[in-house]
Amino acid sequence: MSDSAPATRGPSRVSVILLPLVVGALFLAAWHGAVKSSGSDIFPTPMQVASGLGELAQQGLLLKYIVASLFRVTWGFTLAVVIGVPLGLLLGWFAPVFFALNPFIQILRPISPIAWIPVAILWFGVKDTAPVFLIFLASVFPIAVCATAAVQNMQPVYLRAAQNFGLSKGQLFRRVIFPSCLPQIITGLRIALGIAWLVVVAAEMIAVDSGLGYLIIDARNAGKRYDLVVAGMVMIGLIGLVLDLVIRRLERFDEVRWGYSNR
Amino acid sequence: MSFPGKTAGEQIHVLERIDLEVAAGEFVCIVGPSGCGKSTLLNIVGGFLQQTRGEALVEGQPVSGPDPRRIFVFQENGVFPWLTVRENIGFGLGQKSAEERDKTVAHYTEMVGLTGFEAAYPRELSGGMRQRVEIARALAASPDIIYMDEPFGALDFITRLKMRSDLIRIWQAEKKTILFVTHDIEEAVQLSDRVLVMSKRPATIQTVIDIDLPRPRDLDSPGYLHKRDAIFQAMGMSVRIGA
Numbered sequence: 438m439s440d441s442a443p444a445t446r447g448p449s450r451v452s453v454i455l456l457p458l459v460v461g462a463l464f465l466a467a468w469h470g471a472v473k474s475s476g477s478d479i480f481p482t483p484m485q486v487a488s489g490l491g492e493l494a495q496q497g498l499l500l501k502y503i504v505a506s507l508f509r510v511t512w513g514f515t516l517a518v519v520i521g522v523p524l525g526l527l528l529g530w531f532a533p534v535f536f537a538l539n540p541f542i543q544i545l546r547p548i549s550p551i552a553w554i555p556v557a558i559l560w561f562g563v564k565d566t567a568p569v570f571l572i573f574l575a576s577v578f579p580i581a582v583c584a585t586a587a588v589q590n591m592q593p594v595y596l597r598a599a600q601n602f603g604l605s606k607g608q609l610f611r612r613v614i615f616p617s618c619l620p621q622i623i624t625g626l627r628i629a630l631g632i633a634w635l636v637v638v639a640a641e642m643i644a645v646d647s648g649l650g651y652l653i654i655d656a657r658n659a660g661k662r663y664d665l666v667v668a669g670m671v672m673i674g675l676i677g678l679v680l681d682l683v684i685r686r687l688e689r690f691d692e693v694r695w696g697y698s699n700r
Numbered sequence: 701m702s703f704p705g706k707t708a709g710e711q712i713h714v715l716e717r718i719d720l721e722v723a724a725g726e727f728v729c730i731v732g733p734s735g736c737g738k739s740t741l742l743n744i745v746g747g748f749l750q751q752t753r754g755e756a757l758v759e760g761q762p763v764s765g766p767d768p769r770r771i772f773v774f775q776e777n778g779v780f781p782w783l784t785v786r787e788n789i790g791f792g793l794g795q796k797s798a799e800e801r802d803k804t805v806a807h808y809t810e811m812v813g814l815t816g817f818e819a820a821y822p823r824e825l826s827g828g829m830r831q832r833v834e835i836a837r838a839l840a841a842s843p844d845i846i847y848m849d850e851p852f853g854a855l856d857f858i859t860r861l862k863m864r865s866d867l868i869r870i871w872q873a874e875k876k877t878i879l880f881v882t883h884d885i886e887e888a889v890q891l892s893d894r895v896l897v898m899s900k901r902p903a904t905i906q907t908v909i910d911i912d913l914p915r916p917r918d919l920d921s922p923g924y925l926h927k928r929d930a931i932f933q934a935m936g937m938s939v940r941i942g943a
Contacts, residue, residue: 598778
């Protein structure tokens with residue numbers, strides 16, 4: 438019933454589509470002008486980056502590296518969801534578990550995944566397992582922390598209403614606790630996926646020889662191909678945007694929409 | 701049904717020897733100054749709070765926790781926002797067959813005036829409509845008693861009046877026992893068969909006032925005003941404002 442309502446109040450189509458295009462065009466023009474006026478022959482103009490992207494696409498490397506990076510993120514992130522969500526719910530529901538594990542988690546959490554790279558290489562060697570492990574480490578904590586907070590901040594009235602109808606423990610979890618936490622869990626997934634995408638690039642620069650992170654470091658080391666370096670950066674940005682748009686679709690489901698914005 | 705002597709509180713002595721008899725099908729309101737413990741009392745008989753001392757008995761049985769035979773309607777609205785109106789009203793009907801469930805849900809949806817909104821989510825409804833969903837959900841579970849803790853407290857004046865008159869219509873049709881906590885004296889006189897006036901802490905039932913007025917109630921009648929003033933007086937308040 439409210440699907441069409443916000444559109445009338447929201448910003449006009451012109452400002453949503455046209456304004457970013459204008460800013461983008463200005464940015465490209467300024468970039469081009471800056472490179473030309475500096476006379477640099479290492480840093481590429483936007484056109485050189487575009488042709489670099491074309492070159493990579495032609496060689497089949499672009500698709501190969503994108504698939505490699507997405508493959509690692511998919512595994513690391515999935516693993517983090519499978520372990521992080523139940524762990525977070527457990528921590529939120531059982532106070533003794535929370536008291537026992539939370540200090541430990543809070544110490545592990547601020548350690549940058551980058552700092553784990555040497556350990557990951559030691560344990561898993563220079564193959565896919567190391568970056569997958571790093572991505573898992575980077576995304577499991579935000580997911581678990583959000584799920585824990587969701588349970589702890591759950592409106593007590595939902596729990597009491599549910600208990601009033603004589604639900605078993607299992608039903609209580611499935612029909613009330615989990616759905617009431619879902620909006621915040623999805624927020625956790627969104628944060629975690631953003632971090633996972635940051636980490637895969639860093640991990641690929643060191644631990645493996647494929648992927649967009651490897652592309653960047655390889656283009657730099659093998660001949661100062663900065664057109665390819667920037668091309669890799671552009672692809673990372675674009676794919677990151679797509680990933681965020683995809684995961685934001687989850688927030689649109691009727692079962693969770695109550696948890697965001699107005700009500 | 702009786703709720704004999706109990707004392708309760710979190711370090712504080714809130715309730716003192718409260719013993720009340722409520723007949724089946726009776727509509728009883730509990731009023732009292734804010735913070736007197738009327739919500740605490742309701743939460744204890746509802747099984748949501750554990751008294752620290754004394755006993756809470758409902759129909760001679762100690763209250764051991766929430767019970768589907770006695771459904772609570774909350775002021776802050778306990779309707780589940782992730783379920784549709786239909787799913788909310790049918791929430792307590794897990795045991796029944798799908799066919800029976802649909803019938804019961806349709807019946808109570810109509811009774812609270814929400815036909816046509818079955819597929820809506822609570823966020824799409826007004827505060828009054830959400831409270832209607834909660835009342836329908838309580839009725840659908842077919843309880844013996846409905847506990848209502850200031851259920852209309854968050855609604856605006858007009859909506860509140862309408863909700864009261866609908867609640868009386870539903871209560872007359874369903875013949876449920878209702879124990880209704882409110883701080884609104886007018887509300888108590890408009891709704892109930894009997895008003896229990898609670899004192900300040902440690903609270904006890906200070907006065908019981910029978911509201912033997914015919915329904916529908918005329919809010920201008922001398923009888924109505926007389927009952928209202930009697931409650932004001934029992935609470936030690938004046939019906940005049942200003943010097």
